[in-house]
Amino acid sequence: MNILETKNLHKVYDETSVPVYAVNGIDLTIKKGEFTAIVGPSGSGKTTLLNMIGGLDRPTKGEIIVNNVKLNDLSSRKLTDFRLKNIGFVFQAYNLIPVLTAKENVEFIMQLQKRPKKERDKRTISLLEAVGLGDRVNSRPAKMSGGQQQRVAVTRAIASKPQFVLADEPTANLDSKSTENLLEIMEELNRKEQITFIFSTHDQRVVKKARRVITVDDGKIVKDETRDPEKD
Amino acid sequence: MIWSIAWRNIWRNKIRSTIVLVAITIGLFAGVFSTGFYKGMADMRVESGIKTEVSHIQIHKPDFMLNNEISLYFDSSNQIVSRINEMESVIASSRRIEAECFFKTAHGTRGVRIVGVEPDREKKVTDIFEQMVEGDYLAGDHRIPRILVGKTLGEKLKLKIGSKIPVDMVDMNGNFSSKLYKIGGFFETTNKGFDERTVFVRFDQLQQQLNLPDNAAHEIAIYLQNDANIDIVQGKLQEKFPQLDVKNWRQIGKELALVTDSMDQYMYIFVIIILLALCFGIINTMLMVVLERTKELGMLMAVGMHRAKVFLMIILESIFLSLSGGILGIIIGYGVIKYFEDTPIVLDIFKGFEHYGYSSKVYTNLPPEMALNIAGLVFIIGIISALYPAWKAIRLDPADAIRTD
Numbered sequence: 001m002n003i004l005e006t007k008n009l010h011k012v013y014d015e016t017s018v019p020v021y022a023v024n025g026i027d028l029t030i031k032k033g034e035f036t037a038i039v040g041p042s043g044s045g046k047t048t049l050l051n052m053i054g055g056l057d058r059p060t061k062g063e064i065i066v067n068n069v070k071l072n073d074l075s076s077r078k079l080t081d082f083r084l085k086n087i088g089f090v091f092q093a094y095n096l097i098p099v100l101t102a103k104e105n106v107e108f109i110m111q112l113q114k115r116p117k118k119e120r121d122k123r124t125i126s127l128l129e130a131v132g133l134g135d136r137v138n139s140r141p142a143k144m145s146g147g148q149q150q151r152v153a154v155t156r157a158i159a160s161k162p163q164f165v166l167a168d169e170p171t172a173n174l175d176s177k178s179t180e181n182l183l184e185i186m187e188e189l190n191r192k193e194q195i196t197f198i199f200s201t202h203d204q205r206v207v208k209k210a211r212r213v214i215t216v217d218d219g220k221i222v223k224d225e226t227r228d229p230e231k232d
Numbered sequence: 233m234i235w236s237i238a239w240r241n242i243w244r245n246k247i248r249s250t251i252v253l254v255a256i257t258i259g260l261f262a263g264v265f266s267t268g269f270y271k272g273m274a275d276m277r278v279e280s281g282i283k284t285e286v287s288h289i290q291i292h293k294p295d296f297m298l299n300n301e302i303s304l305y306f307d308s309s310n311q312i313v314s315r316i317n318e319m320e321s322v323i324a325s326s327r328r329i330e331a332e333c334f335f336k337t338a339h340g341t342r343g344v345r346i347v348g349v350e351p352d353r354e355k356k357v358t359d360i361f362e363q364m365v366e367g368d369y370l371a372g373d374h375r376i377p378r379i380l381v382g383k384t385l386g387e388k389l390k391l392k393i394g395s396k397i398p399v400d401m402v403d404m405n406g407n408f409s410s411k412l413y414k415i416g417g418f419f420e421t422t423n424k425g426f427d428e429r430t431v432f433v434r435f436d437q438l439q440q441q442l443n444l445p446d447n448a449a450h451e452i453a454i455y456l457q458n459d460a461n462i463d464i465v466q467g468k469l470q471e472k473f474p475q476l477d478v479k480n481w482r483q484i485g486k487e488l489a490l491v492t493d494s495m496d497q498y499m500y501i502f503v504i505i506i507l508l509a510l511c512f513g514i515i516n517t518m519l520m521v522v523l524e525r526t527k528e529l530g531m532l533m534a535v536g537m538h539r540a541k542v543f544l545m546i547i548l549e550s551i552f553l554s555l556s557g558g559i560l561g562i563i564i565g566y567g568v569i570k571y572f573e574d575t576p577i578v579l580d581i582f583k584g585f586e587h588y589g590y591s592s593k594v595y596t597n598l599p600p601e602m603a604l605n606i607a608g609l610v611f612i613i614g615i616i617s618a619l620y621p622a623w624k625a626i627r628l629d630p631a632d633a634i635r636t637d
């Protein structure tokens with residue numbers, strides 16, 4: 001089942017004198033349960049692509065269809081709602097609200113979704129335990145390591161039961177041990193809960209874990225390979 | 233949860249928030265305290281105006297107030313007083329005769345207002361008898377009738393207790409009348425102007441000098457248990473004595489009424505000016521907040537927080553900041569005012585105001601509802617100050633905001 005489809009997707013930044021063709025005709029389909037990496041050199045258009053898929057940015061040309069909804073047609077208000085209900089985000093940094101504890105950060109989105117308190121509490125605690133943060137439930141981000149913070153961010157992203165999770169270079173600020181740890185957690189959530197992950201990365205160790213690797217350059221897909229990561 | 237986020241956000245930059253908070257606290261303390269101070273001053277002016285000069289209600293023949301024409305007297309004044317004294321809420325009433333007279337002394341001639349009072353009744357209506365600084369209140373019968381003069385007038389005309397002075401006026405029949413009085417005492421009220429313009433003699437003496445009929449009076453002053461039901465009593469009196477003109481102290485002492493009516497407005501204007509000044513500090517702080525948190529705000533909008541919520545969150549933070557400082561300032565100000573409610577603040581620089589009836593001893597006063605209204609103003613200023621910063625925040629494009637470094 002396709003949960004995401006883009007058709008002839010373009011993004012041109014033309015505020016400057018020379019227009020930048022950040023995304024230049026991308027056709028892409030993602031199926032439920034994928035664990036997909038988007039790779040490519042700096043400036044190749046990874047972030048721009050992810051932002052458009054996630055409904056954060058609007059394409060200059062082309063279509064984005066998520067779960068049978070055409071994002072192009074949505075108003076800014078509807079788009080916000082759409083993101084809240086369908087997409088989990090993990091950014092490179094500044095993922096968490098500094099004044100909230102780990103638990104509150106995870107709960108926050110479920111609260112915006114107006115989930116009942118009981119459900120929120122239960123799910124938050126069990127998820128934080130699952131990512132190995134059972135003892136950091138009441139810690140604020142400043143008291144946690146970068147790796148722990150990213151684990152909280154992943155937990156928050158999946159807590160809301162999204163269609164898929166978009167992670168733009170989630171490990172860029174992490175050391176290798178934390179990177180490995182975060183990837184393991186993402187893989188496990190992908191396997192056990194059938195959560196679809198789409199992440200961009202520069203890191204070859206991260207690329208190795210992906211089951212599908214899409215390489216972009218100059219705003220175009222230049223390679224799209226599906227493989228069994230276990231064989232590597 | 234955005235309430236708790238907004239509150240906790242204030243304390244992210246402790247030093248900056250504390251500075252703003254202290255500024256608001258000081259500003260509001262100043263505003264509240266001065267309000268209480270001037271309100272206390274105004275209240276005392278009104279209270280002494282009622283107690284010493286006008287009392288609560290006065291009754292005259294219609295038009296008497298316009299030109300003080302001595303022929304505008306009314307009869308049966310004694311019976312009227314008895315009927316008034318039977319009424320509920322009335323403590324006492326007293327008859328008066330009033331005229332313009334000339335006061336001739338070796339040191340000059342003065343035109344003053346002479347008031348004939350019934351000492352025993354008058355004591356229950358006004359407190360001039362308590363304001364004697366020298367001599368006695370109009371007590372007893374004397375061969376030469378006594379006259380009471382204000383201390384300032386006495387000093388200006390170099391009068392002494394026992395000095396004899398002729399008082400000239402035109403009587404009921406249009407004839408010139410001169411009568412000798414002896415200074416019986418000097419009074420000093422908080423209103424120097426009043427002291428300089430007014431002299432007192434006994435009712436019967438002035439009646440005689442003016443050639444007024446027995447039982448005639450120009451004025452009946454009425455003192456009530458309190459000011460609260462003055463309108464009801466006034467209405468009843470007017471019903472009882474339809475041919476007479478019943479007026480309350482607000483209508484009589486226009487300047488007294490002005491003091492109470494305008495004081496509140498002035499104080500609110502004063503507080504609003506303070507708040508506007510503080511407003512710029514809050515705007516500045518909130519703009520810095522939005523600027524510092526660009527990435528975070530972008531993230532919040534990206535993960536699905538609606539712009540309206542982001543807007544509200546910024547507004548709430550500003551309200552919390554303003555209100556915590558504001559309420560602290562109001563509480564401290566109110567506490568200080570409460571303390572000086574019973575212990576007067578004595579200020580020599582206010583001596584000059586005594587001429588206008590203001591005491592240099594000030595008992596502060598602030599009605600609780602005024603403090604609440606000021607808190608309400610702080611709340612509104614908190615909102616207003618955050619409007620522009622919050623608008624800036626929601627104008628952020630989440631994708632751009634997250635990219636910024």
Ligand SMILES: Nc1ncnc2c1ncn2[C@@H]1O[C@H](COP(=O)(O)OP(=O)(O)OP(=O)(O)O)[C@@H](O)[C@H]1O
Pocket residue numbers: 013015020021022040041042043044045046047048049632
């Ligand atoms: N808001 C913008 N205005 C103008 N140009 C932009 C904007 N955002 C991105 N670009 C340009 O679009 C191109 C693609 O940028 P993008 O951030 O998508 O690349 P990327 O693959 O994510 O790079 P990196 O690996 O460094 O994160 C770049 O040339 C970039 O300079």
Ligand SMILES: [Mg+2]
Pocket residue numbers: 046047048168
């Ligand atoms: Mg990027």
